[in-house]
Amino acid sequence: MKYEAVTIKDIAKALGLSTSTVSRALRDSYEISPETKKIVIEYAQQINYRPNPIALSLKEKRSRSIGIIVCEIANSFFSQAINGIESIAYDKGYNVIIAQSHESYEREIINLQYLASRSIDGLLISVSSETENLDHLINLHKRGFPIVFFDRVVEDLATHKVGVDNYKGAYDATTELIKNGHQNIAMVAGSEFLSITKERVAGYHQALSDHDLPFDANQIEYCLHGGMLYEEVENALEKLLYHNNNKPTAVIASADKLTTNCLRYFKSKNLQVPSDIAMIGFSNLDLTDLLSPSLSVIRQPAFEIGQVAIELLIKQIENKRPTTEFEKIILQPQMIIRESSGAKKS
Amino acid sequence: MKYEAVTIKDIAKALGLSTSTVSRALRDSYEISPETKKIVIEYAQQINYRPNPIALSLKEKRSRSIGIIVCEIANSFFSQAINGIESIAYDKGYNVIIAQSHESYEREIINLQYLASRSIDGLLISVSSETENLDHLINLHKRGFPIVFFDRVVEDLATHKVGVDNYKGAYDATTELIKNGHQNIAMVAGSEFLSITKERVAGYHQALSDHDLPFDANQIEYCLHGGMLYEEVENALEKLLYHNNNKPTAVIASADKLTTNCLRYFKSKNLQVPSDIAMIGFSNLDLTDLLSPSLSVIRQPAFEIGQVAIELLIKQIENKRPTTEFEKIILQPQMIIRESSGAKKS
DNA sequence: CTAAAAACCGGGAACGATTGCATAAATAAA
DNA sequence: TTTATTTATGCAATCGTTCCCGGTTTTTAG
Numbered sequence: 001m002k003y004e005a006v007t008i009k010d011i012a013k014a015l016g017l018s019t020s021t022v023s024r025a026l027r028d029s030y031e032i033s034p035e036t037k038k039i040v041i042e043y044a045q046q047i048n049y050r051p052n053p054i055a056l057s058l059k060e061k062r063s064r065s066i067g068i069i070v071c072e073i074a075n076s077f078f079s080q081a082i083n084g085i086e087s088i089a090y091d092k093g094y095n096v097i098i099a100q101s102h103e104s105y106e107r108e109i110i111n112l113q114y115l116a117s118r119s120i121d122g123l124l125i126s127v128s129s130e131t132e133n134l135d136h137l138i139n140l141h142k143r144g145f146p147i148v149f150f151d152r153v154v155e156d157l158a159t160h161k162v163g164v165d166n167y168k169g170a171y172d173a174t175t176e177l178i179k180n181g182h183q184n185i186a187m188v189a190g191s192e193f194l195s196i197t198k199e200r201v202a203g204y205h206q207a208l209s210d211h212d213l214p215f216d217a218n219q220i221e222y223c224l225h226g227g228m229l230y231e232e233v234e235n236a237l238e239k240l241l242y243h244n245n246n247k248p249t250a251v252i253a254s255a256d257k258l259t260t261n262c263l264r265y266f267k268s269k270n271l272q273v274p275s276d277i278a279m280i281g282f283s284n285l286d287l288t289d290l291l292s293p294s295l296s297v298i299r300q301p302a303f304e305i306g307q308v309a310i311e312l313l314i315k316q317i318e319n320k321r322p323t324t325e326f327e328k329i330i331l332q333p334q335m336i337i338r339e340s341s342g343a344k345k346s
Numbered sequence: 347m348k349y350e351a352v353t354i355k356d357i358a359k360a361l362g363l364s365t366s367t368v369s370r371a372l373r374d375s376y377e378i379s380p381e382t383k384k385i386v387i388e389y390a391q392q393i394n395y396r397p398n399p400i401a402l403s404l405k406e407k408r409s410r411s412i413g414i415i416v417c418e419i420a421n422s423f424f425s426q427a428i429n430g431i432e433s434i435a436y437d438k439g440y441n442v443i444i445a446q447s448h449e450s451y452e453r454e455i456i457n458l459q460y461l462a463s464r465s466i467d468g469l470l471i472s473v474s475s476e477t478e479n480l481d482h483l484i485n486l487h488k489r490g491f492p493i494v495f496f497d498r499v500v501e502d503l504a505t506h507k508v509g510v511d512n513y514k515g516a517y518d519a520t521t522e523l524i525k526n527g528h529q530n531i532a533m534v535a536g537s538e539f540l541s542i543t544k545e546r547v548a549g550y551h552q553a554l555s556d557h558d559l560p561f562d563a564n565q566i567e568y569c570l571h572g573g574m575l576y577e578e579v580e581n582a583l584e585k586l587l588y589h590n591n592n593k594p595t596a597v598i599a600s601a602d603k604l605t606t607n608c609l610r611y612f613k614s615k616n617l618q619v620p621s622d623i624a625m626i627g628f629s630n631l632d633l634t635d636l637l638s639p640s641l642s643v644i645r646q647p648a649f650e651i652g653q654v655a656i657e658l659l660i661k662q663i664e665n666k667r668p669t670t671e672f673e674k675i676i677l678q679p680q681m682i683i684r685e686s687s688g689a690k691k692s
Numbered sequence: 693c694t695a696a697a698a699a700c701c702g703g704g705a706a707c708g709a710t711t712g713c714a715t716a717a718a719t720a721a722a
Numbered sequence: 723t724t725t726a727t728t729t730a731t732g733c734a735a736t737c738g739t740t741c742c743c744g745g746t747t748t749t750t751a752g
Contacts, residue, residue, distance in 0.1 A: 005465075007708055018732045023710060033730060050463050054403045055708035058737045063400060065443075065464075073428060074632075079420035086446065095443055095464055097411075100432065117396045118411075118441055119351075263636050285633075286420075290609050292638030353738055364702045369740060379700060401738035404707050698749070705743105710736085720727070 006049045015043060026051075057119070065095045066313060067115035069125040071103045071226065077256050077284040077302045078126070081150065084306025085124060092314055094121070103225045105130035112136050122146035122313045127154060129191035129226040146316040146323075150309040151300075152194050153328075160312040161328045162305050166196045169298040169333035170203030170252065173280045176296070176335065177250045178211045180343045182278060186219040186240045186248035188233065188262055190226040190255045197222070200254045200282075218244055227257030230264065237265045241277075249344040250274070253281035263291065274342040282333075293339035301331045352395045361389060372397075403465070411441045412659060413461035415471040417449045417572065422630040423602050423648045424472070427496065430652025431470060438660055440467070449571045451476035458482050468492035468659045473500060475537035475572040492662040492669075496655040497646075498540050499674075506658040507674045508651050512542045515644040515679035516549030516598065519626045522642070522681065523596045524557045526689045528624060532565040532586045532594035534579065534608055536572040536601045543568070546600045546628075564590055573603030576610065583611045587623075595690040596620075599627035609637065620688040628679075639685035647677050 008026075012019045017040070025032045025040035026049075032040075057063045068085060070078040082098065089096050097120060099111035108128045113136075115123065123140070125147065134154060141147055141157055153161040170187075177185050187204050190197045201220060208215050221236035240248060253259040259281030263273070271277050273293050280296040288295035308329055316323045354372075358365045363386070371378045371386035372395075378386075403409045414431060416424040428444065435442050443466060445457035454474045459482075461469065469486070471493065480500060487493055487503055499507040516533075523531050533550050536543045547566060554561050567582035586594060599605040605627030609619070617623050619639050626642040634641040654675050662669045 005708095008710095009708075019709075020711075020733080021731055023708095024731090027710085031730065036730080052404075052465060052708050053463060054400055054409060054465055055737090056710085057400045058398075058404055058707090058739095059709060061737070073419055074422065074425035076420065079425060082419060083446070090460070095460070097441055098444055100429070114436070114441070117399060119398060119400055260633050260636065264633075267636060287606050287610075287631075287633075287637075290606065290613060290637060291633075351738095354740095355738075365739075366703080366741075367701055369738095370701085373740085377700060382700080398738050401707090402740085404709095404737090405739055405741095407707075694752090696749105696751075698747105700745100700747080702745080703743090704741100706740085707738105712733105712735090714731105714733075716729100716731080718727100718729075720725100722723100722725075 005052065006047050007052065008049075010047070011040065011044055011049060015039060062121050062317075063119045064093055065097055065118070065120050066122045066124065066310070066317075067118070067120040068096055068098045069101055069108060069111050069115070069123070069127075070098070071101050071126070071128055072228070073098060073100060075256055076286065077151070077300060080284055080302035081126075081306035081309075084303035085310045086306075087303075088307050088310045088314070094310075094314065101128040103129045103228050105133070109136045112140070116140065116145075122148070122317045124148050124150060124309050124313055126151040127194070129194055129224060132193045144322060146313055148309050148313040148316070150305050152196055155195055158326055160309075160316065160326050162309040162312065162331070163196065163329075164300045164305065164331050164333045166199035166333075167203040167206075169282065169300075169335070170200040170254065171207045172203075172333075172335045173252050173296075173298050173341075174204045174207035175211070176337060176341055177252070177278060177280060178207065178213065180250075180274075180278065180341060182248075182250040182344060183213060184219070184246055184248040185213075185250045185252060186244075187221070187252045187254060188227075188236050188240070188258050189220055189222050190258065191224050192222045197254065204252060216246055219246065219248060223258060226255050227253075227259075227261050230261050233258060233261035234265055237262065248277070250278035250280075250341070253279065253283075255281075256283050256285065259283045259295070259297070260285070263295070273340050275344065278341050278344060280341040288336075289338065291340075293342075296338045296341035297336050299334045299336055301334070304331055351398065352393050353398065354395070356393070357386065357390055357395060361385060408467050408663075409465045410439055411443055411464075411466050412468045412470065412656070412663075413464070413466040414442055414444045415447055415454060415457050415461070415469070415473075416444070417447050417472070417474055418574070419444060419446060421602055422632065423497070423646060426630055426648035427472075427652035427655075430649035431656045432652075433649075434653050434656045434660070440656075440660065447474040449475045449574050451479070455482045458486070462486065462491075468494070468663045470494050470496060470655050470659055472496055472498040473540070475540060475570060478539045490668060492659055494655050494659040494662070496651050498542055501541055504672055506655075506662065506672050508655040508658065508677070509542065509675075510646045510651065510677050510679045512545035512679075513549040513552075515628065515646075515681070516546040516600065517553045518549075518679075518681045519598050519642075519644050519687075520550045520553035521557070522683060522687055523598070523624060523626060524553065524559065526596075526620075526624065526687060528594075528596040528690060529559060530565070530592055530594040531559075531596045531598060532590075533567070533598045533600060534573075534582050534586070534604050535566055535568050536604065537570050538568045543600065550598060562592055565592065565594060569604060572601050573599075573605075573607050576607050579604060579607035580611055583608065594623070596624035596626075596687070599625065599629075601627075602629050602631065605629045605641070605643070606631070609641070619686050621690065624687050624690060626687040634682075635684065637686075639688075642684045642687035643682050645680045645682055647680070650677055 101108040447454040
């Protein structure tokens, strides 16, 4: 069943005018007499005429839609970031097409091809945790396609980038645990490919060294799928807690899904938080306050990250000349101390 | 900065053929010789030719994109439903444009106009909790525009509808609480405008009456914004617990956000669940098992709802003749009993 | 060897809207 | 009255693709 829309031709025919006159009248051109304008505009309103955006896109060579690729929308951080993106995009007359990589490199490529073939005007992407090879992005980028990275940025490409101060977030979290008496602090980290992981590890590392605590590489476990699979978090924690000479009394989880899956593991093992094992995690969940014990978190300004990213992207899209100067914007994370990061059993 | 794509004309010029020949060669028409086809296809591949979907849309009068309107994507139920929708849509070559009403009637209308003007081929909608007047939907529907309702369906329109057995979900939840010894069970319900609210109230009502318990209208509080605002849930619970001769020992929350905000309220008032007040709620959150006490929930098959809805929509879009027979599909919710619905203090 | 039938390919209209250019009529200036 | 100028409108190209309608060559049949 087709849904037939009113076109400019219908108006022209009905009013005995040419399509150009109608088009100009609707755009309020100075070349059209006030009387003709009035007739056209009133008739258009009456039959509920709407310009066909597809025809416009074809002519203008732009679709006024932008693509977003994230791992999962069912992830508080990303759904909040998307809210930020949409809040600006809709105001500026762009619509967004969201695609999910589900942390798969392969699906990221498929999504990218799909979006590119839907002729989007630009791309906002937070790469999948499997993404190491960047050819798919480099290809587009070389051809002058506007790309902005957010959260999981890729350093090797000259584009706008928006993220948080991951180093500081991890540094603060580690320091908080140290202050509460923990000397053996482990880290459950995301994919090693991601720069955010490296930065968070670096922050953790530095905090230990600033407090004269030894750094032990065995205290870090990387999860390739960023905690999306419970099993990988389970394995990581098994190793850290039971196959490690140096049993930690506290854990830092470096991503949303890692944080919740760590909790799930502790619960299944009947480990009390924070007395058996303390923890603090990166998380943007809205109900970390409702958990028992309430969860200490590093929270990222997801909404703002989305807003800044889309603004940079639209600026680049609407630029007449190719962009040569790219910005890297770093927002500050927020540490919320609650119960889970407390002192160990004495 | 414009991103110039390769067109069929470029191929034609480079190969000394006409655009029609190139077009046919790429579509594997029988009218083109195998040799020509080979040359064209290889060259197209080499220069990475992609057909322009906008030009196709203009010609075919369809955009192969469908609109989704939900209240919030940062809501487990809806993000899961969207995952279900996308899983099918992408396979069938459709892309989805997501818009959020944030439970506002006004924004729902704006979104609808926006989507319609973006020439989507069909619409999947779960109406906002403020939506009482349906003119905006009726208008589109009258013109033969394909619409499928999911979750929050609207009975007055002849369209496909997909939802869960809300009556049964609430009936089971109520029965479970009764079995655990609760005689005074209150309900924190969503917007009165929504049919799902009415059905859930009816299920609750029937369960009470089947167990010879009195029904007291003062034991139900409606939240117009479906729990999106903490204050409305707070007000509702204040009334139920402290301005009510009949203080409940258990509460049923009839939506995701209501459930979490009830918990937040109990926590703020230092009420122990389930000993001070038991509860069970509709929720699709993935970490209700991690709460203390773990939360008993009615879980909806969100992913499947999304899948069924998009399948019906695509079927309708691709139908040659106008659809006259509409389906209403009801899936079964799942009750997961955990700690929060336990017995009251004895 | 001729006529018919394949086989293969190009021209151009169409989709809906915009826009540079041409044109006609009306008015103003000389 | 003639020319110049303004005013108001139409024609046609354009964006990228498909497809109807022809047209030419080659093959096949009689």
